[in-house]
Amino acid sequence: MEISSKTRAVVTGAGSGLGRAFARGLGGRGAKVVISDVDAAGLEETARLVRDLGGTALVTRCDVTQPDDVQALADFAKRELGGTDLLINNAGIAVSGAIGELAVSDWKRQIDVNLFGVIYGCHSFVPDMVARGSGHVLNVASMAGIVYVPGMGAYNVTKAGVIALSETLRGEVAMRGLGVTCLCPSFFPTNIVKNGSGVVDERKSKFAQKLMDRSKWSADDIARIALDAVESDTFYVLPHTEARWIWRLKRVSPWLYAKAIDAMGKRSLMGA
Numbered sequence: 001m002e003i004s005s006k007t008r009a010v011v012t013g014a015g016s017g018l019g020r021a022f023a024r025g026l027g028g029r030g031a032k033v034v035i036s037d038v039d040a041a042g043l044e045e046t047a048r049l050v051r052d053l054g055g056t057a058l059v060t061r062c063d064v065t066q067p068d069d070v071q072a073l074a075d076f077a078k079r080e081l082g083g084t085d086l087l088i089n090n091a092g093i094a095v096s097g098a099i100g101e102l103a104v105s106d107w108k109r110q111i112d113v114n115l116f117g118v119i120y121g122c123h124s125f126v127p128d129m130v131a132r133g134s135g136h137v138l139n140v141a142s143m144a145g146i147v148y149v150p151g152m153g154a155y156n157v158t159k160a161g162v163i164a165l166s167e168t169l170r171g172e173v174a175m176r177g178l179g180v181t182c183l184c185p186s187f188f189p190t191n192i193v194k195n196g197s198g199v200v201d202e203r204k205s206k207f208a209q210k211l212m213d214r215s216k217w218s219a220d221d222i223a224r225i226a227l228d229a230v231e232s233d234t235f236y237v238l239p240h241t242e243a244r245w246i247w248r249l250k251r252v253s254p255w256l257y258a259k260a261i262d263a264m265g266k267r268s269l270m271g272a
Helices: 017-028 040-052 067-081 104-132 153-176 202-214 219-231 241-252 254-270
Strands: 008-011 032-037 056-061 086-089 135-140 178-183
Touching: 008 017, 008 067, 017 032, 017 040, 017 056, 017 086, 017 219, 032 040, 032 067, 040 056, 056 067, 067 104, 086 104, 104 135, 104 153, 104 178, 135 153, 135 219, 153 178, 178 219
Parallel strands: 008 032, 008 086, 032 056, 086 135, 135 178
Antiparallel strands: none
């Protein structure tokens, strides 16, 4: 689908990070954007940035862990814009910790935000798109849904679920005029670790933050690549070259892939 001044988009988790980058990218292409988050101050700043680019930004609070909130978000977009052409399920958090050590409450919180937030988004927005015979869903997963780094079990599980959901959705709606894109980035600077409050493994969190800070990619870069993929109706989007090579390794040589994961686990333990 072409993103233009006629496009009506909804972005969750738009108060900062990649969600803000998506909103800015859409605004730069002239789209009308409904931005949502639980961070009111962050949303207002995102709205200002979108408007500075000449885009239209409408602000509404949404907690993606609450199905009624997500349905209200869909209703808001339909009431204010007449419907949604592009849904970006972006909201996410990350809390690190080994299996058996990470609190069950932290598992549940990540599943509620990262996986159920996407499920609720698809549940509330897709039926209207199907009825119209047009629309596109962009689900933000992660390379963590393909490459399972030790110490990030809960996060890995949620992102693998998003990939499975996206593949299933594409199979269900491809013949009904809808498109689906699944974004699987590796590390880039964002607030996802800082926003994932809870009991964490500090060494693994610092290791992840270091990898994000070293990345040559910015959130704006990732958003631009993903929006280009929406326009070309590309399903899988893996922006990082090293991530694509690891994925290929996993498919071609599972034994060597397992060795690589072992090495990742050692590096994260050392905080290297």
